[in-house]
Amino acid sequence: MTSKLIKDYFRTDKLPHIWCPGCGHGIMMRSVAQAIHNLGLDKDKVCIVSGIGCSSRAPGYMDFNTLHTTHGRALAFATGVKLARPELEVMVITGDGDCAAIGGNHLIHAARRNINITTIVFNNNIYGMTGGQYSPTTPTNEFGTTAPYGNIDKSFDIPELAGAAGATYTARGTAYHAKQLTKIVENGIKNKGFSLIEGISICPTYYGRKNRKGSIVDMMNWLKDNALDIKVASKLPEEKVKGKFLIGEFKNVTEPEYTEEYMKIIERFQKER
Amino acid sequence: MKNSKIKLMQGNEACVEGAIAAGMKFYGGYPITPSTEIAEFSAIKLPLVGGKFIQMEDEIAGIAAAIGGSLAGLKSMTATSGPGFSLKQENLGYAAIAEIPLVIVNVQRGGPSTGLPTAPAQADVMQAKWGTHGDHPTIALSPSSVKETFDLTVRAFNLAEKYRTPVIILTDEIVGHMREKIEIPDASELEIIDRKRPGNNEENYMPYRVREGELVPPMAAYGDGYRFHVTGLMHDETGFPSNSSENAEKLLDRLMEKIDNNLDDIIEYEEYMVEDAEIVVISYGSTARSAKSAIKQLRSQGIKVGLFRPITVWPFPEERVYELSQKVKSIVVAEMNLGQIVLEVERIVKGNCEIALVGKANGEVITPEEIVNKLKEVL
Numbered sequence: 001m002t003s004k005l006i007k008d009y010f011r012t013d014k015l016p017h018i019w020c021p022g023c024g025h026g027i028m029m030r031s032v033a034q035a036i037h038n039l040g041l042d043k044d045k046v047c048i049v050s051g052i053g054c055s056s057r058a059p060g061y062m063d064f065n066t067l068h069t070t071h072g073r074a075l076a077f078a079t080g081v082k083l084a085r086p087e088l089e090v091m092v093i094t095g096d097g098d099c100a101a102i103g104g105n106h107l108i109h110a111a112r113r114n115i116n117i118t119t120i121v122f123n124n125n126i127y128g129m130t131g132g133q134y135s136p137t138t139p140t141n142e143f144g145t146t147a148p149y150g151n152i153d154k155s156f157d158i159p160e161l162a163g164a165a166g167a168t169y170t171a172r173g174t175a176y177h178a179k180q181l182t183k184i185v186e187n188g189i190k191n192k193g194f195s196l197i198e199g200i201s202i203c204p205t206y207y208g209r210k211n212r213k214g215s216i217v218d219m220m221n222w223l224k225d226n227a228l229d230i231k232v233a234s235k236l237p238e239e240k241v242k243g244k245f246l247i248g249e250f251k252n253v254t255e256p257e258y259t260e261e262y263m264k265i266i267e268r269f270q271k272e273r
Numbered sequence: 274m275k276n277s278k279i280k281l282m283q284g285n286e287a288c289v290e291g292a293i294a295a296g297m298k299f300y301g302g303y304p305i306t307p308s309t310e311i312a313e314f315s316a317i318k319l320p321l322v323g324g325k326f327i328q329m330e331d332e333i334a335g336i337a338a339a340i341g342g343s344l345a346g347l348k349s350m351t352a353t354s355g356p357g358f359s360l361k362q363e364n365l366g367y368a369a370i371a372e373i374p375l376v377i378v379n380v381q382r383g384g385p386s387t388g389l390p391t392a393p394a395q396a397d398v399m400q401a402k403w404g405t406h407g408d409h410p411t412i413a414l415s416p417s418s419v420k421e422t423f424d425l426t427v428r429a430f431n432l433a434e435k436y437r438t439p440v441i442i443l444t445d446e447i448v449g450h451m452r453e454k455i456e457i458p459d460a461s462e463l464e465i466i467d468r469k470r471p472g473n474n475e476e477n478y479m480p481y482r483v484r485e486g487e488l489v490p491p492m493a494a495y496g497d498g499y500r501f502h503v504t505g506l507m508h509d510e511t512g513f514p515s516n517s518s519e520n521a522e523k524l525l526d527r528l529m530e531k532i533d534n535n536l537d538d539i540i541e542y543e544e545y546m547v548e549d550a551e552i553v554v555i556s557y558g559s560t561a562r563s564a565k566s567a568i569k570q571l572r573s574q575g576i577k578v579g580l581f582r583p584i585t586v587w588p589f590p591e592e593r594v595y596e597l598s599q600k601v602k603s604i605v606v607a608e609m610n611l612g613q614i615v616l617e618v619e620r621i622v623k624g625n626c627e628i629a630l631v632g633k634a635n636g637e638v639i640t641p642e643e644i645v646n647k648l649k650e651v652l
Contacts, residue, residue, distance in 0.1 A: 014513060044498045049341075060502055060513060065495040067344065068504035068514075069337065070367050076334035080341020080349075081495060083325045084299050088345070088496050109330035262327075266320045 009033040009043070014061050019054060022208075022216030024175030024201030025122050029058045031178050031199070032093065032120055035185035036064075046089045049078040051103060053129045054203075055095035055122035072102030075110040078117050086259040089189065092119040096137040097127050100156045104136070107158075107196075111165035114193040115258035120185060121158055121196070124203035132206030143210045162196035163251045169195035170251040175202055176223035177247060184249060193257050200227070200245070279456045284422045284449045285310035288352070288378060288442070289318055291426030294463055297376075298324035298347040301338030303331055303357060306390045307446040308380035311352035332360035340364060340373050344503060346494030348430055352378035354446075356387060358397055359404070365439055366405035367505045369528065372437040372481070372490070374468055376429045379441060380449040381558075381609075383636040392636030393446035395558055396610035401441050402587050408525060410532040412539060413441040413587040415557045419453035425584070431466040432539060436531050437489050443586055445609065447559035447638060468492045471499065481524075482510040488531035532588060541584040542593060546572060550579030552648055553597050555618060556607040557583050560639050564607050567644035578648055586614070591621050598622035603651045607631040607644050627651060 002012060010033065019025050036046060046064040050056035052071035059066035065088070069077045074092045082090040099107055099121050110117060126144060127133040134144030136156045143150060159170035169191035173181030181199055188195030202208065202219040213219050230248035233241050282290070288311050292300075300315040312328065319326040325342065329335045332353055339349040353361060358379045368375045381397050383389025397404075401413045412432055416422040422444060429440040469491040471478045480501040483490045490510070493499040506514040507521045515521070532539065545565060547553055556564035561582040571578045581597060583590050598604060603626055606615040615630045622628065631647045633639050 044500060045496060047495050060504070063500060065500055066502045067341070067495075068502070068506065069340075070363055070505055073333060073337045073364065076329060076337035077341040077344075079327065079329070079334070080299070080301055080338030080343075081345045082341075083327055083338070084342040084345035084347045084349075085494075085496050105330050106334055109334070262320075262325060266323055269321050270323070 005030070005033055005037060009037060009063055010061050011063050017061055018057055020205040022202065022204040022219070023054070024124065025054060025058065027175045027178050028120070028122055028181060028199040028201060029061065031181040032091070032185055033062060034182045035189060038182065038186055039189055041089055045087065046091065047081050048091045048093060049074045049081065050093045051095070051098035053095040053098045053127070054124065055093055056098060058093045058122070072098055073106065074098065075103060075106040075117065075119065079110060079115055082115055082117055083259055083262065086116070086263065090117045091189070092117055094119060094121055096121060096123040096125060096158070097135040100136040100158055100161070107162060108165035111162045111167040111194050111196065113258040114166055114168055114255050116192055116194070118185070118188040118191075118195040119197065121198045122201050123158065123198050124201040124207060126203050126207035128203050128206050132210055145210070158198045159196055159250050162194070166194070166255070167196045167251065168193035168253050168255050170197075171249045172198045172200065172247045174200040174223045174227050174247060176220050177227060180247070187249065187252070191252065193255055279454060281452050282419055282455045283310060283452050284416070284419045284444060285380065286314050287419045287423040287455055288426045288444070289314035290457055291423040292350050292376065292430065293318050293322060294457075294460065295427045295430035296348045296465055296467070297350050297430065298322070299339060299342030299349040300324070300326045300351065301329050301342060301349065302335040302351045302353065303329055305332070305354045305357045307382055307449050308352045308354045308378060310449070311378055311380070315350070332357040333363060336361045336364040336377065339375055340368055343373050343375050344495055346497070348374070348434065350376040350378065352380065354380050354382045355384045355394070355397055358400065362405040366407060366409060368439040369405070369409035370505055371503050372492070372528070373439065374433040374437055374492070375439040376426070376433055377439055377441050379443055381443065381445040383634065389636040391446065393559060393638060394609045394634060394636070395445055395560060396613065396634055398443065398586060398608070398610065398613045401443055408529070410438060410529055411441070411587040412436070412438060412532065412585070413443045414584060415443045415586045416448055417558055417561045417582065418448065419451065420455045422448060423455060423457065427463055427465070431464065434466045434468040435489070436535070437468065437492055438532070443558065445558050479510045480512040481508065483527070488527055488534065536588055539585055540588060540590050542590045543580070543582040543584060545580040545582070547579030547581060547597065549577050551577045551601055552603045552605060552651060553579050553581050553601050554605045554607055554644060554648070555581045555583070555594070555614065557586055557614070560607050560609055563639050563641045564644055566641035567648065570641060570645055571648060576648070576652065589614070589617050589621070594618060594621050595625075598625035601626050603627040603629060605629045605631060605644070605647055605651060607639055609639060610634050
């Protein structure tokens with residue numbers, strides 16, 4: 001039976017989605033909708049922008065103002081929408097390749113401007129749509145169809161990258177920790193500035209198969225067993241933190257927001273008149 | 274003459290004046306010689322009219338932001354030159370398929386690559402038509418003077434809004450940087466066209482559904498309450514992706530027809546002394562000024578030459594050029610490249626008359642003398 005959340009926030013005639021069985025993206029898409037619901041946002045005033053890739057098909061299913069753009073460019077389009085109409089709650093759903101490879105430049109500059117856009121990266125550690133090539137978040141020594149002898153690249157820590165570039169809210173969740181992901185998306189939306197939320201997804205079809213990660217359940221269990229909340233980690237001895245990845249909120253600060261600063265310039269001239 | 278509307282102005286500034294007069298409220302761009310003044314004047318002028326300017330991190334982001342601005346309901350523009358125009362091709366195609374009203378200015382400079390940043394060229398004419406992948410309609414306008422830069426910028430916005438399509442202004446370093454006398458018309462003297470919006474309380478709005486007998490769908494803005502989807506994928510009238518070949522054909526046909534069925538509205542050209550001309554020079558942009566001067570010189574010697582100046586470069590004034598080719602002995606094409614529009618002319622005239630080229634791509638202008646010499650050669 002279709003849940004109320006699905007009925008209220010999704011274009012049910014566009015479902016089922018195109019994602020493979022076991023893909024973590026559906027869970028994370030639901031978390032985004034749940035966060036919007038929890039905050040009571042007006043659907044007409046929410047705009048969700050995406051680029052290209054598996055993640056970026058999400059907005060097509062979501063009943064808001066939606067914009068499926070070119071590869072890597074979601075944040076640049078979203079910046080235009082937000083600056084043109086600041087009253088809109090602008091969100092970006094992107095992937096690890098879309099956001100940190102081809103769109104890396106747009107990511108750091110959107111963060112630097114601290115423009116009020118909430119970006120959720122569905123990170124599946126691979127290029128799924130094109131069939132399993134290594135991405136900027138594929139761990140070193142793992143495999144992809146274009147890393148047949150093991151990946152020699154180092155991977156990006158996307159929240160750290162965005163935080164260093166000026167994002168005022170950064171966090172990480174996973175497809176396993178769906179409730180926590182909903183909460184950090186809510187907090188990201190509430191932040192008046194650029195928010196970057198990384199959601200670690202699972203890709204059983206390509207990343208999982210190429211790297212012998214086992215079944216869908218095994219991959220979910222891996223998320224459960226290896227994610228460590230940053231608040232917990234700070235109280236643990238180093239050896240218990242080693243090898244795990246951190247989830248939770250990493251940065252939450254207040255800085256001047258771009259569109260508000262621009263409005264101040266416009267208002268200055270309107271007053272002078 | 275304190276309140277005189279007559280000003281001495283640079284072409285790039287006139288472009289921004291025209292854009293503001295046409296209702297531009299959003300500019301997204303990246304600095305590049307010789308178009309930078311368009312960004313600078315936009316940055317100055319837009320906040321004064323409640324509009325938004327943003328300098329993006331690169332050329333691709335500049336056009337992307339402008340598309341976002343247009344989708345949010347604001348008339349939007351971006352400007353660039355050769356290297357930037359190459360980068361903008363990706364989202365130029367997006368604007369074409371997603372039917373986004375948008376003005377893209379290319380102040381042409383010498384290429385290829387970084388080329389000759391401060392020297393003029395007209396070598397992006399074919400790129401304007403074919404630069405982005407896939408079949409798509411193209412409208413490109415080419416001004417020859419500062420005043421015409423103003424007029425054509427207004428017209429570019431009008432065409433973009435009317436046909437829901439990107440419109441390119443193909444100017445060049447000479448027209449962009451030279452200063453001329455210009456009288457800025459009153460707002461009341463200008464015809465300003467705004468995009469068609471969905472009617473009040475339109476139920477089941479579909480962003481790509483055309484009304485009976487029309488080719489351009491009404492366009493809502495994000496935030497107006499319609500919650501529609503826009504994609505660069507082939508889509509049906511609902512705006513959602515469709516893989517159907519039948520639908521792809523239908524969409525592409527409509528995209529082409531909205532331009533091809535309105536050539537009389539879109540195409541503009543100037544003719545100078547062509548009635549009795551035995552040779553016609555076809556030239557556009559700044560080069561047409563040299564051509565006109567050459568024609569004046571030869572006319573004073575009693576030689577029957579005339580000028581045909583496409584103001585709309587794309588779609589090319591095909592029908593008129595074909596008519597002329599039946600009447601004249603030769604056509605001489607003068608352009609600051611190694612032969613681009615001349616190929617279009619050859620295709621159109623189908624051997625009706627002789628064709629010669631005065632082409633130059635070394636960063637120097639084509640002088641009237643060079644055109645005179647070629648005309649004497651073909652006489």
